Amino acid sequence: MKAKRRVIMSSGRPLGASRTPRPPRRRPALATVVPKPKSEPRSSAATSQAEAADAARDVEIDLSVDLGRGLVLPNPILVASGAFGYGVEYGDVVDVDRLGAICCKGTTLKPRIGNPTPRVTETPGGMLNSIGLQNPGVDAVIEKYAGTWAGWNVPVIVNVAGESVSDYVEVTRRLEGVPGIAGIELNISCPNVGKGGLQFAIDAGAAGEVTAAVRRATDLPLLVKLSPNVADIRPIARAIAEAGADALTAINTLSGIAVAPGRGRPLLGNIYGGLSGPAVKPVALRIVYEAAQAVKIPIIAIGGVTELADVLDFLSVGAVAVQVGTAIFADPTLPVRLVDELSAECRRVGVTTHLDLVGSALPNRAGAPSAKGVEYRP
């Protein structure tokens, strides 16, 4: 089965097919963000910087990210699943075609009505949500939205959820070949009914198994989303990469609980919720940092992105792109602004692609693998 490939346009220039393909990046791309001298060495740092800035002004910055299998994101700022619905809800407030990609709300085989309310609450520096994967089911999603998506330049990646390997495979089969669907992101933070409700995401075997099964079922670009609620992410990341995923996305929310003020009982209708927002960023940085040293496939970071500095932090620990989730609720214009700011930042530091900023905080590959922190982790 061959999926329809879309040509993704960026500033009027077709990418992908007609563009000279960049060899896939291997992390760490560069251990330093210092601009490379263009010709002879400069005499002083000051003139060198000023000249680099001059030279950079008219240089075109290429923010595209090649995830393989024909999926080339026009830029590395995506919107995260669950925060941007099906891409249509924000209407004129957001120009979706300026986004790197849209990950739509989690989609299951059958419709789901989701969890009882309340479903969301603010927490210090973040929020808890327990939507419970409310969605109309894959067939309705395709019928209602795929036509709209096919008319957009922005790639739409469908976030797929299920309770068994066959669920994931069946949803994927139905998405295969549908115009308007650019890829799949597996949300494996779901209970595996076949394994007593144990989440796929917390078990390397189950994570690898579901990835492999979906891989066999589709040629669509396949992203797999990691859960932070695990003791060690590395074996899980490796199992997913070996099973044929094209990229990892990380992280999904952290499991948490809120108590209703003054009532002494759980606030959320579902008791448990997923924590997101700035509060989870250090955890996301740690997971990306560890996964980046465990696998060679690209990693898209998620968790608490609210400003350019967060994007740069995630690039430095090995991510090639980021997703923005919770911050959209406060500022729906943030993702598009981050695209412009990242472009300006590349110019400022004298690189032509943000990929040159990837991996600078990772330990030197030539040295011994880092065991720092592992033995002391609580």
Added chain:
Amino acid sequence: MTMRLAAAELVESREILPGQWLQAYHAPTIASGSRAGQFVHVRTGDFSGMVLRRPFSVNTADLATGVITIHFRVIGRGTEWFTRLRAGDEIDLLGPLGRPFEVDPRSRHLLLVAGGLGMAGVRMLADEAIRDGRQVTLLFGAASSREVYPSSLLPDEIEYVVATDDGSLGHHGFVTDLVPEYEAWADQAFACGPSAMLAALARQAEGRRGRLGVASLGRKRGGGRGDPAGSPAARRKAFLQVSMEQNMGCAVGACLGCVVMSTSGVPQRVCREGPVFAAEELVWEGAWS
């Protein structure tokens, strides 16, 4: 009007009741685009600490001056933050959001029922109704006289009837006790307040047609033919419309955080399909209410 992001300047801020604030913002696009029942989603200044916007009903909107008001109780860090704003400060509004109340053009007598802060949900409808030449009775319930919305802040043309739980002002008891008296007079009712109050009103409204007999003859209300459930036309024909509240994330229909359960078994988004619903569209008992 479609929603947009708008900068709004604080014009006036006043504590009208202990812990309850009325704030006026200059936001011409929102003022001209809003209808009663709609709301705005307002960003707090401290994003790193408070990641969510706060939804507020458009309490009043003045076309001539471009000023809208919001009315809120200080219940947490976000609302506390708003009280510290000073005249001239700018905030960021997303709106107008949600679907408005739908008044049947034939309705002469509107019964508005508000519990506590629910006043903010129906306040603007009083202005619209008077502008359109309708008669309005507003029933208001609060815990005690200290929490009774000042009549000076309401239009002169309405009849304002108060109930307090402790009997310190007006009727001693629930605001819902007052409803039967107006049941025959009212062509339509519109309510906002605690969910227990709305559920009680919904039960009252259900039995109304049977009790009224003659008074409702010839008036086809509630479930008119050809109007799909949830459509503005179906709502326009409902006797009781309620404005619902729910914790919100996005307020534009993207996150599914704000739902209430409908009789069709499909959760409805308060921010998108609501906040105004016909009472008979919703489930009032069980885990979802």
